[in-house]
Amino acid sequence: MTVGSRGERPGSNRLTPAGGLIVAVVVGGLYLSSAASDRAMVLVVWAAALVALVVGVVWPLVAIRGVQIAASSPRDATVGDEVQIEVSATGAMAVYEIRVLDPPGTWVRVDGPTTGFVSHLADTRGVFEFIRFEVRVSAPVGLYEARRIISLALPVPVEVAPRPLSVEWMAAGAPVEMGELALGRGSNGGEVVRSVRPYVVGDPAHLVHWPSTARSTTLVVRELDPPAPIGQAIVLDLRNLGEDCESGAAYALGATYAVLAAGGEVVLCTAESAGPVSARVRSRLGANRRIARAVVGEPGVAPPNWPVVEIGR
Amino acid sequence: MNPRVPGASSLAHPDRSDLARWQFVGLVGSVVVASAVAGYLSARGQLEPTGGAASGALVALLAMVGLTSLSIVSLSRTLLFVATAMMVRFGFIGSADALRSQVVLVWVVAAISVLVLSQYIARQKFSSLDDSLDDSKATSRRLSPLQTARTIAAISAIVIVLSLILGPILTPRLAQSTSTGNDAEFPTAENAGRSLQSSESIDMTSRPKLDDTVVLSVDSDRATFWRGETFDTWDGRIWSRSDPAITAVGSDGGVNISQEDIGAFGDDVLRQRVTVEAAFSNVVYAAPSPVSIDIERPVGQRSDGTLVSAPLGEGSSYTVISRRTPLSAQRLREAETGETPEEILAKYAQPAIMTQRVRELAPTIVEGASTRYDQILAIEQWMGERVEYSLDAPLAPKDADVVDHFLFEAEQGWCEQIASSLVVLARANAIPARLVTGYVPGERDPLTGRWIVRAKQAHAWAEVWFPELGWVPFDPTADVPLAGSESSQTPLLAWILDHLVLIVLVGVASGLIIGPVRIWWRKRKDHRSKAARNLEWAARIDQRLIAIGQRWAIPRAASQTATAHSQDLARAIGDPRLETVGLAVDDYLYTQVPMLVEPAHLEAILAEIELIEIPEASAVP
Numbered sequence: 001m002t003v004g005s006r007g008e009r010p011g012s013n014r015l016t017p018a019g020g021l022i023v024a025v026v027v028g029g030l031y032l033s034s035a036a037s038d039r040a041m042v043l044v045v046w047a048a049a050l051v052a053l054v055v056g057v058v059w060p061l062v063a064i065r066g067v068q069i070a071a072s073s074p075r076d077a078t079v080g081d082e083v084q085i086e087v088s089a090t091g092a093m094a095v096y097e098i099r100v101l102d103p104p105g106t107w108v109r110v111d112g113p114t115t116g117f118v119s120h121l122a123d124t125r126g127v128f129e130f131i132r133f134e135v136r137v138s139a140p141v142g143l144y145e146a147r148r149i150i151s152l153a154l155p156v157p158v159e160v161a162p163r164p165l166s167v168e169w170m171a172a173g174a175p176v177e178m179g180e181l182a183l184g185r186g187s188n189g190g191e192v193v194r195s196v197r198p199y200v201v202g203d204p205a206h207l208v209h210w211p212s213t214a215r216s217t218t219l220v221v222r223e224l225d226p227p228a229p230i231g232q233a234i235v236l237d238l239r240n241l242g243e244d245c246e247s248g249a250a251y252a253l254g255a256t257y258a259v260l261a262a263g264g265e266v267v268l269c270t271a272e273s274a275g276p277v278s279a280r281v282r283s284r285l286g287a288n289r290r291i292a293r294a295v296v297g298e299p300g301v302a303p304p305n306w307p308v309v310e311i312g313r
Numbered sequence: 314m315n316p317r318v319p320g321a322s323s324l325a326h327p328d329r330s331d332l333a334r335w336q337f338v339g340l341v342g343s344v345v346v347a348s349a350v351a352g353y354l355s356a357r358g359q360l361e362p363t364g365g366a367a368s369g370a371l372v373a374l375l376a377m378v379g380l381t382s383l384s385i386v387s388l389s390r391t392l393l394f395v396a397t398a399m400m401v402r403f404g405f406i407g408s409a410d411a412l413r414s415q416v417v418l419v420w421v422v423a424a425i426s427v428l429v430l431s432q433y434i435a436r437q438k439f440s441s442l443d444d445s446l447d448d449s450k451a452t453s454r455r456l457s458p459l460q461t462a463r464t465i466a467a468i469s470a471i472v473i474v475l476s477l478i479l480g481p482i483l484t485p486r487l488a489q490s491t492s493t494g495n496d497a498e499f500p501t502a503e504n505a506g507r508s509l510q511s512s513e514s515i516d517m518t519s520r521p522k523l524d525d526t527v528v529l530s531v532d533s534d535r536a537t538f539w540r541g542e543t544f545d546t547w548d549g550r551i552w553s554r555s556d557p558a559i560t561a562v563g564s565d566g567g568v569n570i571s572q573e574d575i576g577a578f579g580d581d582v583l584r585q586r587v588t589v590e591a592a593f594s595n596v597v598y599a600a601p602s603p604v605s606i607d608i609e610r611p612v613g614q615r616s617d618g619t620l621v622s623a624p625l626g627e628g629s630s631y632t633v634i635s636r637r638t639p640l641s642a643q644r645l646r647e648a649e650t651g652e653t654p655e656e657i658l659a660k661y662a663q664p665a666i667m668t669q670r671v672r673e674l675a676p677t678i679v680e681g682a683s684t685r686y687d688q689i690l691a692i693e694q695w696m697g698e699r700v701e702y703s704l705d706a707p708l709a710p711k712d713a714d715v716v717d718h719f720l721f722e723a724e725q726g727w728c729e730q731i732a733s734s735l736v737v738l739a740r741a742n743a744i745p746a747r748l749v750t751g752y753v754p755g756e757r758d759p760l761t762g763r764w765i766v767r768a769k770q771a772h773a774w775a776e777v778w779f780p781e782l783g784w785v786p787f788d789p790t791a792d793v794p795l796a797g798s799e800s801s802q803t804p805l806l807a808w809i810l811d812h813l814v815l816i817v818l819v820g821v822a823s824g825l826i827i828g829p830v831r832i833w834w835r836k837r838k839d840h841r842s843k844a845a846r847n848l849e850w851a852a853r854i855d856q857r858l859i860a861i862g863q864r865w866a867i868p869r870a871a872s873q874t875a876t877a878h879s880q881d882l883a884r885a886i887g888d889p890r891l892e893t894v895g896l897a898v899d900d901y902l903y904t905q906v907p908m909l910v911e912p913a914h915l916e917a918i919l920a921e922i923e924l925i926e927i928p929e930a931s932a933v934p
Contacts, residue, residue: 018428021394025401045401047476048421052428055471087442097439109439116442140464141425142432 010101010134011149013061019143022053056143064137064146066091069098071131071152076288077122077160079246085131088115095139101132101149122160125249127293129157161288162246164254169232169262196220231265233278233302236294237312238271248311249291255309256287267306271297278302325381328438332385335458336434341377343426344389344396348373350420351396355403369396386431393427421476422469429465493609494629498592509594511621514553515544515750517715517729518708521771529598529752529766532586536754536764538774538786539587539598543617544748547665547737549714552748555660559613559621566606573657574618575783577602579638588630591768595624598751599633601776601784607632617747618784638782645686651780653745661745661778665737668717675741685744689777689787692738696731697792700724728790732773735789745778749786850912851901857919858882858895865927875899886925890918 015023026049068091077083085100089110097107100120108118120131130151138145196212199219207221236252238245252268259266260283269278272293278300281287302308329337352369356362373392380388400420500508509528531539544552562568570577583600597603597612597620606612608631610623622631653662664672678695679688699720706725709718716737719730732748739746750773755766776784809816855875862869862878867885869878879895894915 018390018431021390025394025397042401044476045417045420047479048417048472049397051472051475051479052425052468055468056428089442095433095436097436098442107439109436109441111441111443114443118442139432139436140468141428142435143428 010104011147013144013146015144016138016142018141019053019056022049022056022143025049026053052141053143056141059140060137060144060146063139064096064135064148067096067135067137067148067150069133069135069150069152071133072155073120073131073158075156075159076285076292077158078288079122079125079160079163081122082119083122083158084117085120086115087118087133089113096135096137098133098135101134104134107136122158125160125162125246125292127157127159129154131158159289159292161292162250162253164257165247165250167251167254167258169255169258169264195223197223230263231267231306232259233267233269233306233308234259235269235299235302235308235310235313236271236291237299237310238294238296239298239312241312245296249294252294252311253287253291255311256281256291257284260284260287267303269300269302270294271299276300326384328434329381329385331437332434336430337385339458339461340385340389340427340430340434341374343423343430344377344392345370345373347393347420347423347427348396350416350423351400353416355399386435389427389431393424397424418473421473422465425469425472426465429461429468433461492588492628492630494589495626497594497624497626497629499624500593509541509589509591509596509598511542511596513557514551515729515748515773516551517733518550518711520704520708521727521729523769523771524767526591526768527765528589528591528594528768529755529764530588530590530758531598531755531764531766532588532762533583533600533764535583536757537583537600538749538754538772538788539585539752539766540601540619540749540786541596541598541751542619542749543776544750545617545661547733547748549666549716550709552733554615554617556616559615562606562612562614562620566608566612568603568605568614568618568620570602570604571616571618573654573778573783574602575781576637576785577604577618577783579636581637581639583635583637584632585635586630586632588628589625590627592627593624594629595622596620597622597631597633600635600637601786602637603633603635605634640782640785642686645779645782645785646684648686648779648782649684653778653780657745657778658743661747662740662743664743665740666714667737667741668714671714671717671720671737672741674720675738678738679742685777685779688742688744689735689739692735693787693789693792696720696734696789697794700726700731700734700793702727702731702790702793702795706730728773731790731793732775732788735775735787739775739777747776747784749774749776851898854894854912854915854919855898857916857923858891858898861886861891861919861922864923886922888918888922888925891922894918 026046068089070088070090071085073083073085087098087108089098090113095112096110098110098118099105099107100118103121103123105118105120108116130153133150133152135148135150136145137147196209197220199208199221203221207224209220209222212220232255234252234255236248238248241248252270256266256268260281266281266287267278268281268287268290269276270290270293271277273295276298277290279290281290348369349366350369352365352367353362354365355369356365373396376392377385377388498508500510529539542554544554546553546555560569568577579602585599587598597606597608599606599620602618603620606620608622610625610629610631612620612622614620620633625631667675679691682688682691701724703725704727706719706727707723709715709723713722715730716734719726719734736746736748750771752766753770753772755764755770757763758765772788772790774786774788774790776786779785858875858879859869862882865882865885867878867881875895875898876892877895879891879893879898882895883889883891893910897910897915
């Protein structure tokens with residue numbers, strides 16, 4: 001597969017090797033003709049080569065103006081993964097090649113109006129609203145390549161998260177509000193008996209406190225203290241990380257995953273383009289998107305009394 | 314083994330592995346044709362053009378089919394470039410042979426085919442956008458052989474047409490006025506027919522052996538006779554020249570114009586670039602009267618204004634500027650008033666050697682003609698009525714006067730006897746005349762516009778001297794009818810054979826271009842008529858609803874849709890199906906909703922409604 005590894009500059013029109021040969025014929029042909037040849041006929045042949053060269057140059061330059069493409073992509077991606085970009089090629093232009101840029105991908109052939117998928121390597125973290133394609137037309141005679149860079153706005157911006165680093169997290173208590181925990185955990189966590197109460201339909205059988213039940217004539221159950229909430233506030237400050245920005249982001253994401261995997265609550269404090277953000281993250285997807293949007297800037301402030309991990313400070 | 318391309322193996326270059334058979338055949342065929350053309354045009358010496366073509370084709374075929382480890386794209390383009398370079402550098406691309414010039418067109422089409430096909434094949438190494446879809450969802454058009462052929466035809470047509478327009482524009486700007494050509498091959502018994510050799514005399518008792526060999530090609534704006542030599546002394550059998558002296562033309566190419574050559578001072582200028590296609594020529598052929606010449610050999614002139622040169626070989630060319638006085642019948646008749654110089658009369662108007670009966674005949678022919686011009690016309694007309702043209706005419710017997718034998722005995726002859734007779738009869742009437750030999754204009758090459766002159770187009774005509782005008786050419790052969798057909802081919806058939814390649818190319822290109830245009834036009838007509846038919850159906854249903862409404866005294870208001878009207882009708886008539894009809898009409902006319910009800914079903918509903926008898930209170934009065 002051809003990749004932009006030859007050092008070719010995207011978007012620049014160029015003569016193909018065959019075109020270069022035709023130029024050589026056009027430039028040198030008149031002087032190399034046989035002395036016995038009829039000059040008038042040699043000029044006809046020369047004129048044919050010249051016209052073929054002109055047609056070979058003009059046709060792609062005109063045809064490339066008729067290329068119309070539209071693209072859409074999934075919302076989420078991870079650095080290093082191949083993202084399938086859906087490309088819809090319309091327009092009257094019959095044959096051309098396209099490839100995604102940033103980074104330059106492999107050329108894909110388009111033979112008329114069609115729709116398909118093009119793989120694109122997500123190599124950079126961030127939120128991308130535009131995608132650039134390079135279009136190349138050299139048909140029909142392959143003497144000249146007309147190229148054009150098309151920048152398309154994606155219907156939904158792509159949020160590319162870093163690849164998380166593997167992080168171990170020591171659980172720490174966090175002052176999470178009870179109501180939130182009750183919604184999240186139920187009331188059957190914890191081991192400390194706080195009191196007894198009458199049985200309610202649905203209480204687990206193992207919580208029945210038989211001694212109290214025997215003394216009273218009603219079924220009573222133990223009421224346990226809710227478990228101590230665990231969580232972590234993670235502050236990601238990219239201002240001073242320099243080249244280690246992405247490593248820092250990857251660590252932050254890894255840490256978030258670790259907390260979520262342990263059942264803890266996570267507050268991510270980052271800087272986004274709109275300003276500092278400090279908000280709860282409830283899922284890996286959410287974490288991906290938050291880290292994807294993180295930019296260099298003053299991050300949000302961690303909530304009070306939360307265990308805080310500061311990355312970049 | 315790949316079933317698509319014959320002979321493809323695991324060692325074959327990757328771009329051969331996914332090649333469609335038609336692509337392989339088309340590309341190989343195009344390269345073979347281009348190489349064959351190069352071989353045809355480059356063949357020299359012992360190798361005939363057809364042998365050259367076969368060699369080129371064979372080499373290309375072996376390379377394309379045998380060298381499977383090489384990229385077929387690179388190989389085809391390399392072979393095309395090599396063939397082109399050979400053709401340009403070594404090929405004798407000449408317009409002299411009409412077939413050669415048309416063969417160049419074949420090369421153009423073959424070269425473009427190679428470029429287009431190799432380009433399409435080169436693109437196949439990239440995956441297609443369609444490959445990411447299921448076959449059922451792939452919607453793009455695959456490039457078919459017909460599409461490719463049409464592309465090739467369209468580009469070839471553009472290239473050929475523009476190059477034919479550009480070529481003649483560039484020729485006067487870029488073409489050199491002279492070229493050295495090959496070394497001259499001195500005339501021998503074998504190549505005498507391909508030599509243009511100056512001679513001091515012409516023997517009218519020998520039959521010329523002429524063939525289709527091209528001897529000259531002339532780049533000129535108009536057709537004219539290409540004069541070579543003149544003769545002024547007749548002994549009854551042989552024409553010769555009274556003054557054989559030749560003087561050198563100066564290095565500036567200016568011809569020393571004699572006073573008798575009044576035409577050389579005329580206003581009508583003609584520039585001719587003559588290319589020698591024969592193996593040898595030392596005669597400079599040009600329209601009278603040459604006033605300057607650009608040539609890369611020494612050239613001399615005679616007192617009669619004709620030019621001779623050092624031997625010129627095949628491919629040599631020279632440029633001659635000629636002048637003449639514009640002529641008309643009126644001007645020729647009015648030229649009577651001037652005087653003829655004594656030198657002219659002495660050299661060209663003294664009665665030539667002739668028999669008594671020719672001498673007696675001469676004044677009777679011109680009786681009644683008051684001017685020199687009319688006298689010449691009378692002689693031409695007389696010969697046209699009495700003699701016939703034939704290359705197989707009997708030769709004059711030994712010691713017989715050729716003119717006498719021609720006019721009275723054979724009454725058949727070719728241009729030499731006919732022109733000689735005009736000169737002799739003119740001189741018998743004291744009209745200055747001389748014999749001229751050269752070539753007729755020839756055929757015009759359709760590609761370059763050059764005049765192609767063949768050996769068989771050698772000709773003899775007469776020049777008559779007129780006061781104030783100088784030497785004026787007369788071709789009495791034009792007035793003499795043919796004794797019989799000289800060619801087994803009709804002129805039309807001969808033209809078709811000469812232009813066969815061009816006709817085939819134009820036919821193929823037209824078919825490839827006209828075909829899709831016709832299909833597109835037909836589709837457009839069908840689409841329009843289909844749309845019109847559909848609209849007719851909806852309009853017809855609507856009209857019936859309106860008619861039902863009128864019949865039931867429930868006319869449709871101007872602002873009412875078919876749906877609303879049909880709802881009113883449905884309530885009044887008591888048939889809810891009418892609502893369906895109105896809704897279907899509106900949906901069809903104004904929305905993209907597909908039809909759920911067949912038109913025939915709707916028409917059946919209306920037919921039933923139309924049969925319902927109207928209660929008296931509802932009927933339209």
